[in-house]
Amino acid sequence: MSSTLTEEQRLSWDERGFFRIAGFAEPATCEAMLTRVTEIVREPVLSEAVGVKLVPESNKAGMELANPEDGMSKIFKLHRDGVFAHFAHSADVVDPVSELIAPDVDVFLSQFIFKTVGAWGQPWHQDSFYFPFEPARPVVGVWLAVTEATLANGCLRVLPGSHTEPVHTHIPDRRPGANYGYFEIVDHDMAAAEPVLMDPGDLLVFDSHLMHCSTDNESDGMRAAMVYHYAAAGTVDHTEEYFSTVNDWVPARRGGLPTAPQAA
Numbered sequence: 727m728s729s730t731l732t733e734e735q736r737l738s739w740d741e742r743g744f745f746r747i748a749g750f751a752e753p754a755t756c757e758a759m760l761t762r763v764t765e766i767v768r769e770p771v772l773s774e775a776v777g778v779k780l781v782p783e784s785n786k787a788g789m790e791l792a793n794p795e796d797g798m799s800k801i802f803k804l805h806r807d808g809v810f811a812h813f814a815h816s817a818d819v820v821d822p823v824s825e826l827i828a829p830d831v832d833v834f835l836s837q838f839i840f841k842t843v844g845a846w847g848q849p850w851h852q853d854s855f856y857f858p859f860e861p862a863r864p865v866v867g868v869w870l871a872v873t874e875a876t877l878a879n880g881c882l883r884v885l886p887g888s889h890t891e892p893v894h895t896h897i898p899d900r901r902p903g904a905n906y907g908y909f910e911i912v913d914h915d916m917a918a919a920e921p922v923l924m925d926p927g928d929l930l931v932f933d934s935h936l937m938h939c940s941t942d943n944e945s946d947g948m949r950a951a952m953v954y955h956y957a958a959a960g961t962v963d964h965t966e967e968y969f970s971t972v973n974d975w976v977p978a979r980r981g982g983l984p985t986a987p988q989a990a
């Protein structure tokens with residue numbers, strides 16, 4: 727099969743641990759994702775039927791909010807549902823991802839991140855800290871900008887080249903009231919970090935050892951993103967031995983072709 731990655735993408739992957747694809751998703755896809763998560767958050771029966779896990783924003787606990795979604799941090803386990811499943815299984819996603827991993831890949835994690843007004847960012851971490859797998863890597867994350875991501879609304883920051891580091895020690899997020907489950911790296915110099923500014927529909931593809939974080943949302947609008955993680959088919963997942971897990975392994979590519987989405 728000819729490569730679906732450009733030379734520039736491959737070079738950036740090898741040297742920097744990530745690459746960005748501008749205009750990857752149609753505006754209609756981003757709008758459909760936003761509409762669907764709003765429906766799910768507003769309708770408890772629906773969230774049960776779809777089998778998702780809702781996570782409220784810790785630093786907004788007890789606040790009076792105009793809409794339920796204004797207090798939401800994340801929704802996990804969306805990759806069996808409609809537009810989210812369609813995206814996760816599309817050839818445009820799974821073909822390049824499989825070039826970075828293996829011919830047969832599974833999607834095992836998905837999350838919609840609302841990053842509402844005033845929400846705090848996630849501290850410096852490597853995703854592989856959360857993924858005690860055999861084999862441990864490669865694991866690839868794809869981060870779709872559903873809205874724009876700016877310096878003001880809490881874009882990602884990445885440390886180029888840090889994908890060559892082992893998984894560092896992570897300590898619990900030190901901010902009082904921080905989201906449960908956030909851990910941070912405090913033993914590495916992040917001075918060379920770069921912000922990743924994105925327009926709606928742009929995609930960041932990144933290695934699970936890449937050190938990254940996001941800043942707080944200090945704007946007056948939401949900064950939403952949809953994030954998926956992929957690993958080789960047959961990977962053994964030990965997460966349950968360490969954390970409560972929201973992983974849900976679904977074949978995404980087999981025999982050179984994307985697989986059909988699976989219902990919840």
Ligand SMILES: O=C(O)CCC(=O)C(=O)O
Nearest residue numbers: 839848853939940951953
């Ligand atoms: O989107 C964010 O604010 C943080 C996301 C992140 O760090 C991750 O998905 O690992």
